[in-house]
Amino acid sequence: MSKIKICGLYRPEDIQYANEVQPDYAGFIMNYPKSHRNVNVEMMRALKKHLDPEIKTVGVFVNENPNLVAAIAAMGIVDVIQLHGQEDDGYIEKLKERIGNPIIKAFQVHSPEDVRLAEASSADYILLDGGMGAGEVFDWSLLKGVNRPFFLAGGLKPENIREAIRDTDPFAIDISSGVETEKKKDLKKMREAVKAAHAR
Numbered sequence: 001m002s003k004i005k006i007c008g009l010y011r012p013e014d015i016q017y018a019n020e021v022q023p024d025y026a027g028f029i030m031n032y033p034k035s036h037r038n039v040n041v042e043m044m045r046a047l048k049k050h051l052d053p054e055i056k057t058v059g060v061f062v063n064e065n066p067n068l069v070a071a072i073a074a075m076g077i078v079d080v081i082q083l084h085g086q087e088d089d090g091y092i093e094k095l096k097e098r099i100g101n102p103i104i105k106a107f108q109v110h111s112p113e114d115v116r117l118a119e120a121s122s123a124d125y126i127l128l129d130g131g132m133g134a135g136e137v138f139d140w141s142l143l144k145g146v147n148r149p150f151f152l153a154g155g156l157k158p159e160n161i162r163e164a165i166r167d168t169d170p171f172a173i174d175i176s177s178g179v180e181t182e183k184k185k186d187l188k189k190m191r192e193a194v195k196a197a198h199a200r
């Protein structure tokens with residue numbers, strides 16, 4: 001059974017929805033104003049207060065200053081760190097010296113070379129994506145024979161989750177746009193996505 005991460009929660013209603021559908025992970029876009037899902041530290045503190053502690057929080061960063069990532073990790077407001085920019089293994093190794101949180105490194109996948117690079121990452125987990133929260137699917141056949149557990153992301157939606165899991169056997173699926181309506185999380189779609197991910 002694949003785990004599920006629902007990413008890009010940013011409203012109090014999103015926390016209520018997550019508490020109902022119980023994803024394994026809840027993702028929050030940290031300090032990235034280009035995204036409509038962006039949250040700052042104070043918003044994160046307030047949102048996390050009301051989130052079921054059984055749900056692991058993932059702080060998503062894009063080429064962030066590692067000092068700020070380490071400071072946010074030290075606040076205890078995120079359980080897992082996700083790096084979604086061009087952070088290299090040197091960045092990851094330095095961060096690992098300062099924090100104990102698991103690190104997910106996201107890779108955009110457009111070629112077999114992209115998959116090889118991801119497999120070689122020193123991150124604790126890899127996330128294989130078509131884009132950056134933009135609903136972009138990529139060619140899942142590129143993932144044949146991937147040699148380590150991965151989060152599958154990019155253009156997933158309730159209608160294609162079962163096929164995605166059958167075709168790629170991910171550790172977890174990661175979904176954001178596919179459970180939104182007009183850029184806001186949609187409870188009905190979240191229910192359908194969790195049901196599809198957890199179906200045997």
Ligand SMILES: O=C(O)c1ccccc1NCC(=O)[C@H](O)[C@H](O)COP(=O)(O)O
Pocket residue numbers: 007008027029032035036037060062084129131132133134135136153154155156174175176177178
């Ligand atoms: O969600 C965003 O706005 C975002 C912005 C910048 C970097 C990463 C972002 N999202 C990270 C995620 O983990 C998304 O869930 C993932 O890219 C899948 O998104 P979607 O294709 O919309 O399901």
